[in-house]
Amino acid sequence: MTARLSHRAIVLFALMLALFALTFADAAHLRASRAGALAGEAGLAARLGLTDLCLFTEARYTRHLSQADLHSAFQDHPLAFEHFPSGSLTAPRLPVTEHEYLDRKTKSPD
Amino acid sequence: MIEVFEVRKAFNQGRHNEYWALNGISLSIEAKKVTALCGPSGSGKTTLLTIIGCLARPTSGRVRLKGRDISGLPERFLTGIRRTTFGFVFQQFNLIKGLSALDNVMLPAYPLGGDWRALRARAESLLDSLGLGHRREARVEWLSGGEQQRVAIARALVNDPEVLIADEPTANLDTALSKEFLAILERLAGQGRTVLLTSHDPLVVESAVVDRVINMRDGQIV
Amino acid sequence: MNTWIEKQKALIDFTLASLARRKIRNLGLLLVYALIVFLLASVMLFTHALRKEAGQVLANSPEIILQRLVAGRHDLIPPGYLEKIGRIRGVQKKQGRLWGYYYDAVLKANYTFMVPQPGALLVPDPGKIAIGAALARMRGLVPGNTISFRSYSGKLFTFEVASVLPHQSELVSADLVLLGEEDFRAFFELPPGHYTDIALSVANPQEVRNIATKLAAQLPDSRPILREEVLRTYESIFNWREGIVLVLLSGAILAFAIFAWEKASGLSAEEKREIGILKAIGWETGDVIKMKFWEGALVSLAAFLLGYIAAYLHVFRFSSLLFEPVLKGWAVLYPRFELTPEVDGFQVATLFLFTVFPYAVATVVPIWRAAITDPDAVMRV
Numbered sequence: 001m002t003a004r005l006s007h008r009a010i011v012l013f014a015l016m017l018a019l020f021a022l023t024f025a026d027a028a029h030l031r032a033s034r035a036g037a038l039a040g041e042a043g044l045a046a047r048l049g050l051t052d053l054c055l056f057t058e059a060r061y062t063r064h065l066s067q068a069d070l071h072s073a074f075q076d077h078p079l080a081f082e083h084f085p086s087g088s089l090t091a092p093r094l095p096v097t098e099h100e101y102l103d104r105k106t107k108s109p110d
Numbered sequence: 111m112i113e114v115f116e117v118r119k120a121f122n123q124g125r126h127n128e129y130w131a132l133n134g135i136s137l138s139i140e141a142k143k144v145t146a147l148c149g150p151s152g153s154g155k156t157t158l159l160t161i162i163g164c165l166a167r168p169t170s171g172r173v174r175l176k177g178r179d180i181s182g183l184p185e186r187f188l189t190g191i192r193r194t195t196f197g198f199v200f201q202q203f204n205l206i207k208g209l210s211a212l213d214n215v216m217l218p219a220y221p222l223g224g225d226w227r228a229l230r231a232r233a234e235s236l237l238d239s240l241g242l243g244h245r246r247e248a249r250v251e252w253l254s255g256g257e258q259q260r261v262a263i264a265r266a267l268v269n270d271p272e273v274l275i276a277d278e279p280t281a282n283l284d285t286a287l288s289k290e291f292l293a294i295l296e297r298l299a300g301q302g303r304t305v306l307l308t309s310h311d312p313l314v315v316e317s318a319v320v321d322r323v324i325n326m327r328d329g330q331i332v
Numbered sequence: 333m334n335t336w337i338e339k340q341k342a343l344i345d346f347t348l349a350s351l352a353r354r355k356i357r358n359l360g361l362l363l364v365y366a367l368i369v370f371l372l373a374s375v376m377l378f379t380h381a382l383r384k385e386a387g388q389v390l391a392n393s394p395e396i397i398l399q400r401l402v403a404g405r406h407d408l409i410p411p412g413y414l415e416k417i418g419r420i421r422g423v424q425k426k427q428g429r430l431w432g433y434y435y436d437a438v439l440k441a442n443y444t445f446m447v448p449q450p451g452a453l454l455v456p457d458p459g460k461i462a463i464g465a466a467l468a469r470m471r472g473l474v475p476g477n478t479i480s481f482r483s484y485s486g487k488l489f490t491f492e493v494a495s496v497l498p499h500q501s502e503l504v505s506a507d508l509v510l511l512g513e514e515d516f517r518a519f520f521e522l523p524p525g526h527y528t529d530i531a532l533s534v535a536n537p538q539e540v541r542n543i544a545t546k547l548a549a550q551l552p553d554s555r556p557i558l559r560e561e562v563l564r565t566y567e568s569i570f571n572w573r574e575g576i577v578l579v580l581l582s583g584a585i586l587a588f589a590i591f592a593w594e595k596a597s598g599l600s601a602e603e604k605r606e607i608g609i610l611k612a613i614g615w616e617t618g619d620v621i622k623m624k625f626w627e628g629a630l631v632s633l634a635a636f637l638l639g640y641i642a643a644y645l646h647v648f649r650f651s652s653l654l655f656e657p658v659l660k661g662w663a664v665l666y667p668r669f670e671l672t673p674e675v676d677g678f679q680v681a682t683l684f685l686f687t688v689f690p691y692a693v694a695t696v697v698p699i700w701r702a703a704i705t706d707p708d709a710v711m712r713v
Contacts, residue, residue: 004226005352006344009630016637023644027673030648034672037500038388044501046392047452049429049531051562053386054464054506057442058663060433063507064444065569066562067397067529069406086661165612165708186616189707193614204609207602208353213346217610220346221619223339265613 056086111141111304112162112273117171117181119157119329131157132168133329140322141272144295144305148315149326155308156201156277158326162306163275164192193218197266199276203258205250205265211237211257212246215264222269229268236264240294256287263294274298276307280314288313295319340626343619347627362635365591368584369639369687370646375580376679377647378655379570384674386566389504390559394531395540397429397557398547411525413551420546422539428527430516434481434509439470441664445509447516449531458512460494466506466665468496483519491515499668506667588690599698607699611707620703621696628695632688639687640680648673 044050052064061068119132131154139145139162147155160166161173164180167188173181180191197218205214215233237246240260245253250261259279266274279295280288288311296319299305309315315323325332351358398417400407414428430447448454456462463473473479473493480490497505517524532547534540544556570577607620615623646652651670660666 004341004345005348006341009344009348013630013633013637016634016641019641020637023641024675026644027648027675030673034670037670038385038672040498041501041504042389042392044497045389045504047454048446048448048505048508048510049394049452050504051390051393051397051557052504053382053389053566054444054466054502054504054508054665054667055382055659056661056663057444057507057665058661059442063433063442066557066565067399067406069401069404086659086663160708166706189614189616192707198612200612204612206350206606206609209349213349217346218613218615220342221339221615223335223337223342226338226342226345269614 058086062086111176112139112306113172113174114138114158114162115172115174117158117161117168117173119154119161119166120169123169131329132161134171135326135329135331137324137331139304139306141304142299142302143321144299144307144319145322145324146315146320147306147308147324147326148310149308150310152328153326154329155326157329159275159277159306159308163196163198163273164188165198193222193269195272197269197271197274199259199262199266199274199279201278201281203262203282205258205261207251208249210247211242211250211253211261211264214250214261215246215268218265218269233264233268236267237261240264255282256290259283259287259291260294267298273304273306276305278308278311280309280311285313292317292319340622343623344626344630347623347630351627351631358631362631362638364587365631365635365691366638366642368587369636369683370642371580372584372687373640373643373683374646374652374654375570375577376683377643377673377675378652378671379577380676380679381647381671381674383567383569385503385672386569387563390562390566393559393562395534395537395559396532396544396547398530398532398551399555399557400529400551400553401555402553406529408522409527409530411523414527414530416551417530417547418550420543420550422534422536422543423532424535425533427531429529429531430513430522431528432516432520434484436481439664441467441470441507443467443507443509443665445511445516445519447513448510454510456494456510456512456515458514459490459492460511461491461515462495462497462508462510463493464497464505464508464665465499465502466667467509468493469668470665481519483521485521489515489519502667503669507665588687591691591694599702604702604705607702608705608707608709611703611705611709617703621699624699625692625696628692629688631695632691635691636684636688640683644673644675647671 051066054063056062056065115136117132117135118130121129121131133154135154135158147158149155157166161168161181168181171181172179175191175195180188183191206217209217212230212233215236216229219229234243234246237243237260240263242257242260242264245257250258253261259282263274266276279291283291292314295305295317299319299321307314314320398409400409400413409428414426417423417426427449429449432445434443434445435441436443454462461479468474471479473496475493475495477493478490479493480488482488491511497508497510511519516522532543534543540558540560544558547554547556610620610623611617646654648671651668656666
């Protein structure tokens with residue numbers, strides 16, 4: 001006599017739920033074990049005055065996302081000089097799209 | 111046990127294709143007897159069966175089951191009565207394809223939430239008693255017509271109903287298998303079960319198992 | 333209570349047995365479904381953890397970076413500019429920074445050359461450099477090796493690798509080449525007094541905006557970039573409106589739509605007949621719907637759990653392996669980093685709701701119509 005289907009399902013779901021719960025335990029464990037590395041990373045960034053993540057090294061405006069020229073976000077025109085895949089992964093720097101332009105609050109043009 | 115009084119049933123009522131399947135039927139069916147409704151196709155015997163078996167409600171008239179009027183009850187109550195009182199063997203057997211014979215037999219008891227082991231044991235013993243013990247894990251579409259009918263009978267009996275209703279039980283069987291069915295019928299009758307069936311097969315109607323034959327034509331008893 | 337549980341178990345038995353009838357098809361469906369959840373959950377976990385990490389790592393970046401713009405482009409700070417700022421109240425320190433890009437034709441990779449701030453403890457001696465771990469890996473360098481770069485003017489410069497920056501900080505330092513100020517100026521032929529930009533430290537965070545406004549007024553060709561802007565940039569990185577995320581999201585939504593459509597319109601004559609049979613043998617409309625609800629709930633819950641667990645392993649145990657080619661683009665250097673698992677329970681709940689709920693509904697709703705048919709329908713065929 002084979003095991004009843006619903007019982008097999010209950011065992012399977014209990015297993016998956018346990019694994020699901022385990023991911024949160026694992027996350028806590030990893031957070032604790034990687035805390036030192038994270039602090040080291042933050043320390044290095046602070047000492048060097050780094051402003052950006054080194055995720056996209058292919059183009060200027062994605063390597064230093066927060067330091068990019070105001071207009072580089074619009075250089076992905078088909079005839080643009082620069083066209084890199086990472087440009088499609090990142091948004092234009094925020095001030096360009098939403099927040100106020102600090103440098104435009106002056107009366108004189110830049 | 112079952113009394114039918116002046117029952118009429120219309121299909122597509124109020125439309126141009128309105129059709130009266132039953133035109134004032136009155137009869138009473140005795141408990142622990144085998145009753146056959148006999149008549150040509152279109153005589154309304156299947157419709158009468160659905161009304162007696164609480165699958166459908168009459169357009170007018172009364173149906174009483176053990177003295178209780180059931181013709182006006184809402185669907186939920188009818189389902190409750192049907193589950194405990196009636197077991198059905200359909201003409202096309204209406205088994206669920208892809209499932210095993212055993213699963214099919216157990217199906218009517220699923221919504222009742224009874225003990226599963228007891229149910230399984232009951233279904234197995236039913237299949238055993240019908241000579242299908244060795245095929246209980248087989249998918250129903252792999253079974254022969256006669257085997258399928260026996261599965262359908264086992265399914266009808268799994269909730270231990272007082273009344274077994276069979277619609278044209280021998281229509282899809284050859285003579286040998288029909289005789290086998292009659293043998294099963296005899297055993298059930300011997301166990302004191304009320305059986306109501308429709309047929310226009312002389313083999314059934316003239317059989318000694320059948321206690322009473324009711325002839326029907328054009329929605330009326332003749 | 334016991335009856336209720338037994339009944340649900342029996343309904344689950346039936347629904348699983350029904351699903352098992354078309355094992356390949358239904359397993360395939362579950363797999364595709366889990367894959368969609370996996371992709372969505374991977375993106376969600378990755379971007380959330382990355383945002384959190386960026387926020388923590390960059391929390392101490394300079395309060396204000398002052399760039400000079402010429403014709404809308406970042407330009408060098410000319411001599412005397414730093415002095416022009418003069419004394420602004422609240423500014424603790426102002427310092428010209430030197431950094432720039434270098435394209436290494438050997439590796440076909442871009443490096444960031446940078447002069448550490450004086451006193452940063454990382455200033456290499458003349459002729460020596462400190463390099464990022466990814467760069468060291470790609471060029472096979474260890475401390476003590478020498479490396480030559482051909483400068484933009486055509487001259488060859490040879491440096492000795494003094495140290496390799498720690499591997500754990502690759503996410504911010506993978507492509508860095510740290511060198512002394514003289515070496516930097518010589519390499520890029522940058523005359524004294526010129527700087528890339530200016531970093532200002534401000535003691536009082538409340539003052540930062542005022543100071544930035546003053547700077548912009550004082551130096552009309554400058555652009556102040558605040559730390560809060562830097563942090564905001566990374567808070568909103570991989571926003572749902574952005575490129576790949578949007579593509580993924582719309583793909584997933586369409587896949588769900590197809591799922592739901594298939595479910596809603598896919599109630600075959602066979603299924604309808606089966607529902608009719610179930611009703612005829614004594615199932616109530618509610619029983620049929622409950623049975624179908626279990627089907628939807630079990631399938632979608634299984635897909636969610638499988639997809640989410642796989643996504644968690646993918647992002648935090650396998651360093652988001654699948655995203656690497658996407659994030660890398662045409663770049664050669666790519667940091668090896670292990671994200672600190674930051675899981676947002678609210679996000680997980682949202683994902684759960686958006687993946688499990690529609691499927692369960694799409695399974696149950698079309699059944700409704702079929703389930704309210706008269707139980708005698710099967711006998712009339």
